[in-house]
Amino acid sequence: MGKGNSILVTGGAGYIGGQTVLALLDQGFEVCVLDDLSTGHRNDFLARTHFYEGRVHDQALVKNVLVRHGIRSVLHFAGSIKVDESVSNPLKYYENNTEGSRALIEACMAGGVENFIFSSTAAVYGTTPGRPVSEKDTTFPLNPYGWSKLFTERLLEDVAATGALKYGIFRYFNVAGADPDMRHGQYQEKPVHLIGRAIDALLGGAPPLTVFGKALATPDGTGVRDYIHVTDVADAHVALLAYLEEGGESRRLNLGYGKGYSVLEVVTALSEIAGRDVPCEFGAARAGEAPCVVANVAALRGVLNWQPKHDTLGQILRHSLDWQEALAAKR
Ligand SMILES: NC(=O)c1ccc[n+]([C@@H]2O[C@H](COP(=O)([O-])OP(=O)(O)OC[C@H]3O[C@@H](n4cnc5c(N)ncnc54)[C@H](O)[C@@H]3O)[C@@H](O)[C@H]2O)c1
Numbered sequence: 001m002g003k004g005n006s007i008l009v010t011g012g013a014g015y016i017g018g019q020t021v022l023a024l025l026d027q028g029f030e031v032c033v034l035d036d037l038s039t040g041h042r043n044d045f046l047a048r049t050h051f052y053e054g055r056v057h058d059q060a061l062v063k064n065v066l067v068r069h070g071i072r073s074v075l076h077f078a079g080s081i082k083v084d085e086s087v088s089n090p091l092k093y094y095e096n097n098t099e100g101s102r103a104l105i106e107a108c109m110a111g112g113v114e115n116f117i118f119s120s121t122a123a124v125y126g127t128t129p130g131r132p133v134s135e136k137d138t139t140f141p142l143n144p145y146g147w148s149k150l151f152t153e154r155l156l157e158d159v160a161a162t163g164a165l166k167y168g169i170f171r172y173f174n175v176a177g178a179d180p181d182m183r184h185g186q187y188q189e190k191p192v193h194l195i196g197r198a199i200d201a202l203l204g205g206a207p208p209l210t211v212f213g214k215a216l217a218t219p220d221g222t223g224v225r226d227y228i229h230v231t232d233v234a235d236a237h238v239a240l241l242a243y244l245e246e247g248g249e250s251r252r253l254n255l256g257y258g259k260g261y262s263v264l265e266v267v268t269a270l271s272e273i274a275g276r277d278v279p280c281e282f283g284a285a286r287a288g289e290a291p292c293v294v295a296n297v298a299a300l301r302g303v304l305n306w307q308p309k310h311d312t313l314g315q316i317l318r319h320s321l322d323w324q325e326a327l328a329a330k331r
């Protein structure tokens, strides 16, 4: 693999990008990070990278970084990620996610980048069939966040068809957990996802968890999701990078474990790990809530040389809890 070249990571000060920066550094890569710190955190380990504070929209800056460091491969994590906010402020999502990606891809083409890895989402599927969803299934997002990502996927596919570069698109399912050595995790003051909120409720920093719906079309009536540990997500990026650099064709891949857990299963497992009950109450289901979102991972397993290391709900919850406890102690 081209360890002689630097890798550019956009959004490398964020939750998933930061964990991937650590994975790359652990494997001896030279890493450049471009991040505007809008939601990112100035982690200590960024001192071991070439850090550039700025937006992916800034083509002059991007071209400068590409040339200075001889970059051939880019991992693009930067973006805005809140589904609710995308509904109330859609233009922010089209500007930051779609336009930002378009500008970045254009600068990468001009700079001779060969491989471009993009963070997409299972939200591109919208309503999912009553079985693990595959890359060949219909995509029809239910919110502007999902559309902003699907447009970027399309843009990349069209550009790749001209022969300008190759892409790797990962559609992440529900990313959770923290670095097992507690070097990194999610810094959000107010978590937006289930596991973060459940831990906040457990630690007393928030009201009881509201379980969204109890009569969904799932075995126990609560939503089922495919939770994947953030370190496995990071390692999968290193594997996808190797695949592309070693001559692999452009791919669009689900990134999950292919196994789902319900909200009640998550709450029960967390209560057992913590040794006390997560305070929770039932509330209304969210509008348009998909009952069950689980990845079909046949393509992922077939293409990548990647073995998940933390693929149990227990490890995901243990590391998330340890991380949020450490953060709470510092605040
Ligand atoms: N967290 C999830 O479960 C999840 C699921 C599916 C997809 N994703 C995608 O993964 C990527 C990373 O998500 P995350 O959870 O780490 O979010 P995050 O908010 O922690 O990280 C995003 C990073 O991008 C930076 N950023 C935002 N806009 C930028 C811009 N225009 N220019 C430069 N930097 C910018 C932020 O400062 C931050 O450091 C996002 O693209 C997101 O859509 C996340």
Ligand SMILES: O=c1ccn([C@@H]2O[C@H](COP(=O)(O)OP(=O)(O)O[C@H]3O[C@H](CO)[C@H](O)[C@H](O)[C@H]3O)[C@@H](O)[C@H]2O)c(=O)[nH]1
Residues within 6 Å of the ligand: 081, 083, 121, 122, 123, 172, 173, 174, 192, 193, 194, 195, 197, 209, 210, 211, 212, 213, 222, 223, 224, 225, 263, 286, 289, 293
């Ligand atoms: O306070 C909460 C939060 C969530 N849930 C439930 O927990 C499950 C997971 O919900 P999240 O909000 O944590 O995650 P989503 O699956 O709704 O969506 C997430 O995963 C998607 C990919 O599938 C996208 O990436 C999206 O950006 C990201 O928010 C769902 O059944 C939801 O109904 C609750 O019961 N209470």
